[in-house]
Amino acid sequence: MNDILILELVFGLILSFIILGFMIWGAKSGQFDDGEKQNGGLLFDSPDDLNDAIRREKKQKDSRKSNS
Amino acid sequence: MSNVKCNHCHIEFDQDVMIKENDLNFCCNGCQGIYHLLKDDGLDSFYDKMGNNSIAPPIIIDDDISKFDRDSFEKRYVKRNEDGYKKIDLIIEGIHCAACVWLNEKVLYDTDGIIEASINFTNNKAVVVWDQSKLSLSQIITRIRHIGYNAYPYDKTENEKKATQNKKDYFIKMMVAVFASLNIMMIGVAKYTGFFTGIDDAILNWIHIAEFCLATPVLFYSGSVFFKGAYFGLKNKIVNMDLLVASGASLAYIYSIYVMFGGVGHSYFDSVAMIITFILVGKYLEVIGKKSAVDTLDTLKSQLPTEAIIIRDNEKISIALDEINLGDIIELKAGEKAAVDGQIISGAASFDESSISGESLPVYKKTDDMVYGGTINTDSVVRYKVTKDFEHSTLNNIVTLIEDSLLSKPEIENRANELSKSFSISILTISLLTFLAWYFYMGEFEDALINAISVIIIACPCALALATPMASLIGISWLANKKLLFKEAKHLETMAKATTVIFDKTGTLTYGNLKVIDEVAGTPLSDEQLSIIYSLADSSAHPISIAVKNYLREFNDKLDLTKLDNFEIVPGKGVKATYNCKKIVAGNIALLKDNNIDVNFKYDNSIFAVAIDGILIIIYELEDSIKEEAIETIEYLKDNSLDVIMLTGDNDNVAKKIAQQLNIEHFVAHMTPIDKANYLKKLKDKQEIIVMVGDGLNDAPALAIADISITMGSGADISIGLSDVVILDNSLKGLMDSFIISKRTYKFIKQNLGISLVYNIVTIPLAVFGYVIPLVAALSMSLSSLLVVGNSTRIKMKMK
Numbered sequence: 001m002n003d004i005l006i007l008e009l010v011f012g013l014i015l016s017f018i019i020l021g022f023m024i025w026g027a028k029s030g031q032f033d034d035g036e037k038q039n040g041g042l043l044f045d046s047p048d049d050l051n052d053a054i055r056r057e058k059k060q061k062d063s064r065k066s067n068s
Numbered sequence: 069m070s071n072v073k074c075n076h077c078h079i080e081f082d083q084d085v086m087i088k089e090n091d092l093n094f095c096c097n098g099c100q101g102i103y104h105l106l107k108d109d110g111l112d113s114f115y116d117k118m119g120n121n122s123i124a125p126p127i128i129i130d131d132d133i134s135k136f137d138r139d140s141f142e143k144r145y146v147k148r149n150e151d152g153y154k155k156i157d158l159i160i161e162g163i164h165c166a167a168c169v170w171l172n173e174k175v176l177y178d179t180d181g182i183i184e185a186s187i188n189f190t191n192n193k194a195v196v197v198w199d200q201s202k203l204s205l206s207q208i209i210t211r212i213r214h215i216g217y218n219a220y221p222y223d224k225t226e227n228e229k230k231a232t233q234n235k236k237d238y239f240i241k242m243m244v245a246v247f248a249s250l251n252i253m254m255i256g257v258a259k260y261t262g263f264f265t266g267i268d269d270a271i272l273n274w275i276h277i278a279e280f281c282l283a284t285p286v287l288f289y290s291g292s293v294f295f296k297g298a299y300f301g302l303k304n305k306i307v308n309m310d311l312l313v314a315s316g317a318s319l320a321y322i323y324s325i326y327v328m329f330g331g332v333g334h335s336y337f338d339s340v341a342m343i344i345t346f347i348l349v350g351k352y353l354e355v356i357g358k359k360s361a362v363d364t365l366d367t368l369k370s371q372l373p374t375e376a377i378i379i380r381d382n383e384k385i386s387i388a389l390d391e392i393n394l395g396d397i398i399e400l401k402a403g404e405k406a407a408v409d410g411q412i413i414s415g416a417a418s419f420d421e422s423s424i425s426g427e428s429l430p431v432y433k434k435t436d437d438m439v440y441g442g443t444i445n446t447d448s449v450v451r452y453k454v455t456k457d458f459e460h461s462t463l464n465n466i467v468t469l470i471e472d473s474l475l476s477k478p479e480i481e482n483r484a485n486e487l488s489k490s491f492s493i494s495i496l497t498i499s500l501l502t503f504l505a506w507y508f509y510m511g512e513f514e515d516a517l518i519n520a521i522s523v524i525i526i527a528c529p530c531a532l533a534l535a536t537p538m539a540s541l542i543g544i545s546w547l548a549n550k551k552l553l554f555k556e557a558k559h560l561e562t563m564a565k566a567t568t569v570i571f572d573k574t575g576t577l578t579y580g581n582l583k584v585i586d587e588v589a590g591t592p593l594s595d596e597q598l599s600i601i602y603s604l605a606d607s608s609a610h611p612i613s614i615a616v617k618n619y620l621r622e623f624n625d626k627l628d629l630t631k632l633d634n635f636e637i638v639p640g641k642g643v644k645a646t647y648n649c650k651k652i653v654a655g656n657i658a659l660l661k662d663n664n665i666d667v668n669f670k671y672d673n674s675i676f677a678v679a680i681d682g683i684l685i686i687i688y689e690l691e692d693s694i695k696e697e698a699i700e701t702i703e704y705l706k707d708n709s710l711d712v713i714m715l716t717g718d719n720d721n722v723a724k725k726i727a728q729q730l731n732i733e734h735f736v737a738h739m740t741p742i743d744k745a746n747y748l749k750k751l752k753d754k755q756e757i758i759v760m761v762g763d764g765l766n767d768a769p770a771l772a773i774a775d776i777s778i779t780m781g782s783g784a785d786i787s788i789g790l791s792d793v794v795i796l797d798n799s800l801k802g803l804m805d806s807f808i809i810s811k812r813t814y815k816f817i818k819q820n821l822g823i824s825l826v827y828n829i830v831t832i833p834l835a836v837f838g839y840v841i842p843l844v845a846a847l848s849m850s851l852s853s854l855l856v857v858g859n860s861t862r863i864k865m866k867m868k
Contacts (some may be wrong), residue, residue: 020243020247038241044116
């Protein structure tokens with residue numbers, strides 16, 4: 001019984017640190033810089049907006065490639 | 069008359085003034101044009117995203133767009149990114165909701181040649197990267213203007229970069245602290261339950277290890293700010309709250325490690341994490357406040373003109389502002405903002421001086437009159453000779469003054485900080501003495517260490533640190549319900565201690581809108597004459613014309629717009645037109661005299677006189693009206709022993725009249741923004757604690773200097789950005805409520821500090837003499853915090 005509890009504790013701790021790592025990565029890459037915009041996106045973004053976001057990333061990548 | 073919403077901006081207007089199009093209603097041509105543009109481009113989902121929000125009607129700007137492509141401009145603002153594309157930082161004007169951000173980004177991204185367009189909704193700043201071979205910057209700005217917004221470039225300063233990085237660092241530190249604290253709390257439930265039900269040693273050890281793993285990053289990463297603060301404090305021979313937090317948390321941490329490795333006692337990793345987290349959240353809010361001040365400054369700077377057209381050897385040359393020399397001749401077209409101060413040498417025009425004087429009426433200027441930097445030429449072309457270079461011009465002086473004030477704005481220290489200096493020294497000394505006494509007299513190292521740590525834990529600044537924020541939080545939420553936005557909690561305390569309240573006049577004590585207060589007509593006007601006057605007033609956007617138009621609409625049910633011929637605006641004086649071969653002149657007395665029309669009328673206020681075929685038919689007298697509750701508010705402030713002063717850019721007569729109506733003994737007229745700021749500085753030198761209430765850009769320097777700056781919600785964006793308190797419903801009663809609630813909250817803050825001090829006075833001696841084990845110390849510490857929280861909730865109960 002104790003072993004299970006200890007395993008759960010250790011596993012939970014490792015998992016939570018991994019999640020924290022992702023959040024720090026997100027914060028460092030600027031994903032939390034504009035909280036208000038994020039709220040708006042969460043509430044109002046439609047599938048079209050998500051497709052737009054993919055298109056924009058592709059456009060940026062293509063521009064970089066063509067310029068390099 | 070019923071109101072309807074504009075289909076584009078969603079602002080409600082009277083049905084009669086709307087432009088109707090089938091079932092659609094628009095408040096102006098701009099809204100109508102943009103509505104159709106968005107529909108045609110398939111961007112109408114903008115209105116779904118906008119929901120019930122409203123936006124400002126589109127900004128119509130008619131300046132020389134080619135300036136954005138000039139070399140001098142590019143040199144200053146345009147950079148290149150790592151891929152070789154051009155990159156510019158912009159401030160987008162007119163953004164009100166997430167839908168506005170979406171629309172701007174969508175339009176920009178859909179433009180061929182734009183690689184990146186990212187707009188920050190919080191501060192309206194944007195970064196645009198584009199391919200210069202496909203489009204120019206002026207085309208990008210045109211795209212933004214096309215959909216009803218405007219963009220200004222701004223120079224990303226070192227201050228902004230530092231503030232942004234600092235905010236990000238603090239955010240990550242706070243995130244780690246909150247994350248670890250929440251996890252420690254969960255694990256703590258098992259540990260504390262185990263004290264009562266029994267817990268296996270192996271499990272307890274693992275719990276200690278898990279808590280250690282979580283508390284370590286909190287102490288050394290998130291808590292590094294306290295170590296730095298304590299270090300720099302000691303370096304400057306100052307004992308501050310940071311030292312107490314750092315030493316308390318470190319000692320509890322070291323002791324917990326000792327317990328973890330088999331020592332006697334209980335671990336306090338949870339206390340370590342909680343203390344750091346609580347206080348770090350407060351620091352993060354301060355960092356956000358500072359970042360917002362830097363953003364406001366950037367917005368202000370972005371509104372400075374970027375260049376000027378000067379006449380050299382009969383040629384017009386565009387030069388950067390810092391290249392303008394004394395004696396240069398500048399040409400200023402209608403709609404342009406003067407960059408530097410000077411004296412008119414040819415032409416005459418009306419100038420919008422609201423950024424300098426706060427007064428909404430344009431001022432007529434002719435040869436030999438002074439033009440001030442930052443004022444806007446509203447109608448005709450003038451040429452003026454530069455008398456002050458950019459560095460010393462009025463507008464740059466305002467910006468510099470605000471910048472200096474913001475960066476060195478002295479804050480009144482809150483009581484907790486004042487107490488912490490002596491409190492920290494006392495606790496650390498008592499703890500050290502406890503350790504030495506127990507070690508040398510009793511000879512027990514472990515007891516000595518435990519008792520010394522108990523002293524620090526029991527005196528942990530939780531209750532002291534919570535005393536102010538808890539009461540402030542409740543006070544601030546109560547104020548928010550009354551539409552009073554306090555940007556930081558500490559302003560409550562400063563407000564409660566204020567000794568002087570300074571008011572701007574226009575827009576603060578008065579509505580800032582002219583109203584017709586009297587009309588003098590020889591004979592009653594016919595319907596035709598009324599329609600002519602209404603049509604004349606309707607043809608101009610001058611505040612006097614708008615006031616006369618509103619007055620006529622209020623008292624006449626049926627008014628038709630009549631077609632006038634040969635309509636002409638006479639700058640600074642009025643309008644002229646013809647109707648059925650009749651010559652109509654309408655405006656001030658000077659215009660009528662210019663047209664050989666005799667007027668014998670004594671007046672103190674603005675005048676709109678109308679003559680048809682040389683015969684004066686009516687004179688309207690206009691005045692700005694005092695806000696409701698102004699008299700009551702001034703009376704309340706004076707009853708509470710506060711000095712009330714009114715500062716205005718207006719003339720003596722108007723200032724005296726308003727001061728008399730409001731029973732204000734101290735007032736000063738003819739004040740420029742810099743005069744106002746200097747006046748406040750002098751008062752501050754006399755140790756006065758000043759509350760400044762203003763609204764316009766002209767009040768911004770004074771607002772930045774005041775201990776508490778209060779702005780009406782309808783005020784200029786710059787002023788709102790600089791102010792500590794915003795009265796969202798523009799009512800002066802809000803000012804009265806701010807004082808009442810601040811004073812009451814401050815009373816409870818003092819009570820809370822008293823509770824935490826009494827608690828320490830009672831418990832610390834017990835800890836010194838070894839009657840308190842660290843666990844009891846930790847529990848009693850929580851109890852003291854609960855007492856403070858409980859007492860704070862009484863603020864609201866008493867208010868009810």
